[in-house]
Every structure is written in C-alpha cells, then in structure tokens.
Amino acid sequence: MSIDNCRIIDLPKIADQRGNLSVIEGGNQIPFDIKRVYYLYDVPGGSARAGHGHKELQQLIVAMSGSFDVIVDDGNGRKKFQLNRSYFGLYIPKGMWREVENFSSGGVCLVLASTEYDPLDYFHDYDEFKKFVNVKNNSLQQ
Template sequence: MSLIEKCRLINLPKIADERGNLTFIEGNKQIPFGIERVYYLYDVPGGAERGGHAHKQLEQLIIASSGSFDVVLDDGNQKKRFHLNRPYFGLYVCPYIWRELDNFSSGSVCTVMASRPYEEDDYFRNYKDYLLVRSRK
C-alpha cells in the first residue's frame, strides 16, 4: 500500500433528528488516533490557499464543518484531490503527506483534529526538502 492510500475519507456517525443532525468524534474510536489538539480555519479569502506543508509525526482528521473546500494530498509520488463538503465526512491524513487546501467556498469552516500539540520541529515547510526526505524512504 502506498503512503497516499493510507489517507482516506472516514464516514463519521450521523444522528439524524428533525431538530438538526449531530455528529461526534471520539479519539481512537472513529479515528485512528487520540485527539491532542483541535483548530479551525475560517474567513479564508476567495482564491486563498492554506496548508502547504507536511508533518513527520502528526496525524490529522480534516472536516468541512461548514461550506466546502478541496484538500490535495501528495506523497512525493502521486497526488490525490478530495472535495470536502459534508460535516459527517473527515479526511484522515497520515504523517509524511504534503497537503494543500484550496477552493474554499464563502463562509466555509475547516475543522482539524490533530494527534499532537503544535510542534514546529514536526513540520516540513519547504517542498523540495520534503521530497528529498521522501526519496530516502
């Protein structure tokens, strides 16, 4: 299995109710890691891109809590684009995957669950450096 094939959409529980739906996420149950940090992106200007990095150890679940956006995953050999537009689907991203987020709809909210606290040492921020490390694996 290639590294990018480890990344996948996860169908999260959806409890339907005429008063509104509810989705929940419990670490190590619906997703393959414990949750150490949650953050969200919002008010992203039209045409802007986010991401543009990879992680050495961090695992993530990316959710379109509102609106829609695309996530482009790249393992150094192949790329795959995911369109996220439902709050009951999350995109699991494993370590050593370069990610870019684009095509944000107006009013979209991107929620990210992360397996680790913020650690600058865990980032690859330069794509050429990332490719160099990936070529050695």
C-alpha cells in the same frame, strides 16, 4: 505511508428533527488520540491554505461549513479530495504534504491533530519534504 492511506471517514450522523449530530472520538472513529484542535475560517473564497508537510502528525480534516479541496501528496503522487459535508472527515496519516484550496464563501475547516504543535515536525519547503520521503523510503527498503 502513501496517498492510498488517506481516506474519507464517514462519521456517525444522528439525525433528529431538531438537527443532526455527529461524534468524533479519538481511537474510535479515527485512528489516533486527539491532542489538538484548530480551525480555519474567514478564508476568502477561492483562497488556499496549508502547503506544508509533517513527519509524525496525523490529522482528520472536516468541512464544518461550506466546502474546500484538500490535496495530499506523499512525495510520489498527489490526490485531491473535495470536502463539503460535516459528516465526512479526511484522514491524513503521518508523512504527507497537504494543501487546502478552493474555499467556498463561509467555509470552515476543522482539523483534529494527533500531536500538540511542534514546529520541528513541519516541512514548509516541498523539496525538503521530498528528500525526507526519499530517505525514509530508502531506509525501509534496506
């Protein structure tokens, strides 16, 4: 996978005078079944979260309130996405490093995940992540 596979997904927005509604269904709007949902909130303005990678986990990240930046890294390049609308989600495929930073005051980050929590799927050290990516890329080229 590469950062080119990370993309903004325009979620359905059903407008109504009483308010808007958006829907996310696993396997429909997003390319995976949803196994876990979590959210970050009360993050001090300007702070950062995440700073880790995953072997198999896929995610959709949505700014439910406020805004923040998501930096994705495939071990060879980095790309920054600003999320600030609740009807846009950032799809992150497996094998990516991510950092979430620059939270606005009151920002809420919703994450839909393709797997249940598995500590063995995480990389907390960037150098270890890069080694994994390089080994994986070398095995695909052979």
